[in-house]
Amino acid sequence: MAREIERKFLVTGEEWKKLADKQIHFAQGYLNDIQQPGSKSSVRIRIEGEQANINIKSLEIGLSRDEYEYPVDLDDAKKMLKTLCVGPVIEKIRYYVTFESHIWEIDVFLGDNEGLIVAEVELASEDEALQLPDWAAKEVTEIPRYYNISLSQRPYCNWSDDEKDN
Numbered sequence: 001m002a003r004e005i006e007r008k009f010l011v012t013g014e015e016w017k018k019l020a021d022k023q024i025h026f027a028q029g030y031l032n033d034i035q036q037p038g039s040k041s042s043v044r045i046r047i048e049g050e051q052a053n054i055n056i057k058s059l060e061i062g063l064s065r066d067e068y069e070y071p072v073d074l075d076d077a078k079k080m081l082k083t084l085c086v087g088p089v090i091e092k093i094r095y096y097v098t099f100e101s102h103i104w105e106i107d108v109f110l111g112d113n114e115g116l117i118v119a120e121v122e123l124a125s126e127d128e129a130l131q132l133p134d135w136a137a138k139e140v141t142e143i144p145r146y147y148n149i150s151l152s153q154r155p156y157c158n159w160s161d162d163e164k165d166n
């Protein structure tokens with residue numbers, strides 16, 4: 001088990017794209033209904049490039065979450081994404097940018113979430129000092145709608161203009 005400590009930011013401009021070391025297509029869906037009373041975790045199947053994994057995270061919004069992740073067979077993952085997901089499959093391109101010794105993961109969402117771009121950075125501790133690149137704008141770590149599990153229930157295309165601006 002690991003504790004994932006992560007901060008999320010909105011992104012401005014396109015400059016970051018030139019700095020990306022690589023980009024990978026992600027497709028991910030959730031196998032459990034977190035609206036069920038007593039739900040404590042999200043169970044996610046993800047295909048990233050040609051690799052697939054299952055991920056379990058505690059249902060917490062904010063800096064830290066418990067996280068478990070294991071590889072699964074690619075064909076099984078394709079089938080699960082097709083047949084077992086609660087809600088739609090989220091698709092996005094993840095770009096990797098190294099800045100001041102941190103690897104920033106910038107998710108450019110597709111489909112119903114097109115227009116949304118979120119940068120995530122993992123930290124070793126909650127109080128770790130972080131130098132922000134110019135293209136990292138407003139922090140959204142504490143705003144639930146920016147989490148992928150939320151997007152699987154209420155995609156970006158259904159947000160109000162106010163929600164999109166903030």
Ligand SMILES: O=P(O)(O)OP(=O)(O)OP(=O)(O)O
Binds near residue numbers: 006120146148
């Ligand atoms: O790649 P991760 O672990 O940050 O997972 P995500 O599904 O891209 O993002 P989150 O659960 O933080 O919305």
